[in-house]
Amino acid sequence: MIESSRITLREKSVYNNINFLRKKLGKKVKISSVVKANAYGHGIEQIVPLFEKAGIDHFSVFDYNEATRVANSLAAPQSIMIMGWISDNNVKNAILKGFDFFVFNNERLLVALEHAKALNKKARIHLEAETGMNRSGLNNQELIKAITLINDNKEYFDVQGFCTHLAGAESISNHFRIQKQIKKYHKMLTLAEKSGIIPQFRHMANSAAAFVYPKTRMDLVRIGIMQYGFWSSAETFIHYLGNKAKRIDPLERILGWDSKIMSIKEIKTGEYIGYGITFLAQSDIKTALIPVGYSCGYSRSLSNRGRVLIRGQRCSVIGVVNMNMIIADITNIPDAEVGDEVVIIGRQGDLEIKVSAFSDISNELNYEVLAHLSGKIKRTIIN
């Protein structure tokens, strides 16, 4: 466990975001809460119980391990859907535990059938159609084969879903490609339904698609980034604002990240600071050492560019980001003391360091910054 910094999760912002999503998406659309990559860095064990309290009863993860972590974090059994990796052996355990999983090729379907037979228990599957992303999914011919296999073994399959994934709904430049994918999806769905396969949930939308292409909502939407309080891109937010009179963001960021000043130093003009010669003191300055580095998820590309908040003021990160430490210039805060709070992400006083400010400098996506936050940092829930 890393104790030199802590991640805070604001509970009321969870409810704010889920309520907003539910209101906008409508009662008929099920929200599957995407909690892959340790719940976008927020921490599966801490955030899943909050989403559950907010009324979420369907969760999506990437792999089997995450599915078991979600299951262990829930107060009551809820649907858990594995969208990606499961080892062949864990396909058996997934069926046993009643996890849903994507069938993105016929190899997966055959493994599922074998285990379902051995266990004499239905596999809860989502047929994933390849509609143009060219990443994962069954193409037309593979789908026809899958349909035959499922129809020949109806007692072993519960077709929970028929789905696809869109290749970049957050950017208007992909508009044409997305429209093609939506058409293709409906063709393939019709093929399945005409062959007697009626999925409970038809789904394809992630956060961006759910808002930019409302028709893609269908029965279920897989919402990741928005429930954590972020828009998928500036474009999706602008699209949402449209002509609204109030230009305010209805989402609230849940996550904050803070640490403390570990040590303070006075540095004379002409001295280099930290490793190498990337920062030369041009005047006498005062520095604060902060126990956060790239091993916690503070990107090295923030060297000499990052900002932190101390005593309500913005301070520059100087020198290179170390594995476990950064140095900030606190010359303008004469009364700063060892032990003072340092905000890495979040608010302090009137100022805020946003994940996007962070990601703009480091050239990472919000998604990336969040996913890099070490799972070993302690998570604390706050009001």
Ligand SMILES: *Cc1c(COP(=O)(O)O)cnc(C)c1O
């Ligand atoms: C990650 C993911 C999502 C969620 O995407 P957001 O942009 O975070 O809403 C939905 N579907 C699939 C298949 C995903 O991998």
